[in-house]
Amino acid sequence: MSTTSHQPTLPVRRAQQSDPGMWGVAAVLLGLLVGILGFTAFMMWSDATNARDDAHAARLAATQNAGSMPGMDMSAQAAGSLGQLQSFADAAPANAAAIAAAHKPYPATLPAIPAGPVANVNLALTDRVVQIAPGVKYSAWAWAGGAPGPVIHVRQGQQVKITLTNNGAIPHSVDFHAARVAPDKAFRDVNPGESISYTFRANDPGVFMYHCGTKPVLMHIANGMYGAIVVEPPAGVLAHADREYVLVASEWYLSSDGLDKPAQFNMAKAHVRMPDWMTFNGYAGQYVTHPLTADPGQLVRFWVVDAGPSIDTDFHIVGTILNTAYPFGSMRAADALHNVQTVTVPAGGGGVFDVRIDKPGLYPFVSHAFAAVDTGQVGLLNVGNVKGTMSH
Numbered sequence: 001m002s003t004t005s006h007q008p009t010l011p012v013r014r015a016q017q018s019d020p021g022m023w024g025v026a027a028v029l030l031g032l033l034v035g036i037l038g039f040t041a042f043m044m045w046s047d048a049t050n051a052r053d054d055a056h057a058a059r060l061a062a063t064q065n066a067g068s069m070p071g072m073d074m075s076a077q078a079a080g081s082l083g084q085l086q087s088f089a090d091a092a093p094a095n096a097a098a099i100a101a102a103h104k105p106y107p108a109t110l111p112a113i114p115a116g117p118v119a120n121v122n123l124a125l126t127d128r129v130v131q132i133a134p135g136v137k138y139s140a141w142a143w144a145g146g147a148p149g150p151v152i153h154v155r156q157g158q159q160v161k162i163t164l165t166n167n168g169a170i171p172h173s174v175d176f177h178a179a180r181v182a183p184d185k186a187f188r189d190v191n192p193g194e195s196i197s198y199t200f201r202a203n204d205p206g207v208f209m210y211h212c213g214t215k216p217v218l219m220h221i222a223n224g225m226y227g228a229i230v231v232e233p234p235a236g237v238l239a240h241a242d243r244e245y246v247l248v249a250s251e252w253y254l255s256s257d258g259l260d261k262p263a264q265f266n267m268a269k270a271h272v273r274m275p276d277w278m279t280f281n282g283y284a285g286q287y288v289t290h291p292l293t294a295d296p297g298q299l300v301r302f303w304v305v306d307a308g309p310s311i312d313t314d315f316h317i318v319g320t321i322l323n324t325a326y327p328f329g330s331m332r333a334a335d336a337l338h339n340v341q342t343v344t345v346p347a348g349g350g351g352v353f354d355v356r357i358d359k360p361g362l363y364p365f366v367s368h369a370f371a372a373v374d375t376g377q378v379g380l381l382n383v384g385n386v387k388g389t390m391s392h
C-alpha cells in the first residue's frame, strides 16, 4: 500500500490553496472529510484489486512453470512460493481408456496364510518405473513387483521372518508396524546390494502398514516403499468372510505429468500435501475398470491400510452401510462399530470393514474426502456380476 499513501492528501492540498478565513477553514474541513472518505473507498478498492492481482499472478506463475520442474526440485520450497507448484492431476494420453482396460490390476484378494509356525517374507527393493494412472509413468523406489509391496498374510501368534534385500541405488530399510522390536536394530538402513533379516511374533491382530523408514521418510514412502500385512485372529474370532480384499491407499507427488517421460518426486508438493494422484493399491481407478466382485448376501471384508505419506482415508462404500467396522484395525469386538457410513483410516494406520450387500449393483468404494476421488482413490465392488460401469 506504500505506493498509494499520497492519494488522500490531494483534496487537502487543493483546499489549502483557496482563500483564508471561515470559508477557507470550512473548505479545509470539507476537503479533509472528502479525503478521508475517498481514502477509505480507495483502500477498499485497492485491497480488492490487489487480491485479484495476487490470484492472477499465482495462476500465471503456475502456468508459466508448466513442465519446468525437475525431480526433487526444491526451489519453490526454498523460495517459500506456493505459486511455483503446478498440479498434474488431470494428465492423460489420448488412449487413456485403452491403457486402463489393458492394465493388470494389483491383486487385491487377500492371499492365503503360509503354513507352519514361521512365515518367511522375502522383500526386494528396487528402483523402477511404475504406472500410477493410465499412461502416467513415475520413477519409483519400489518393490520387485512395484508399489505397493506384496500383501503379507499371517496368523496371530505366527513368527514372521523378514528378509529385506536392497537392490536399489541408495540405503533403504523396512519398518513393520505389526512388530514390537527395537527399531534401531531391526529397521536399520541396508546398503545397496546387502540384506537384513529379523524376526518378530505377530501377537497383535489387525492390518498394519510396512514401509521404508530411511530419511527422508516422506520421500521414501511417497516413492512407493510401502505395503500391508494382515495379522488374522484365530479362526472363529471374526465372522466368516466370503471375500476378503486388501486396499492400500496412498498419494503421489509429481515433478511433471509423467506422460512422455517418468515423473519424479516433488518434495515441495509433498510438504504442502498437494498430491497429483491418490490411489488404492498404487494405480488410479484400477478397480473402476476392473471391479472387485462379490455375490449378493456375501460378507465382504476390506482390510485397509493408509500408507499416506500424509493424507487420511475416509473409507466409505456408496449405496450401503458398513455392517461392522474395526477402527484403527483394533480387532476387539468391544472396539467394533456397527452400521456406520464412513470411517477414517489415518495415515500410517489401518481399518477393517465388513459389509454385506443384498442388492446386485455397482458399489463404489472411496475415500469420501472427495478430492481423493477426483485424483483416483475410487474403485467398484460389483455385486452380482452386473453389467456396465460407474464412475463416482
Ligand SMILES: [Cu+2]
Pocket: 141, 171, 172, 173, 212, 213, 214, 220, 225
Ligand atoms: Cu527407502
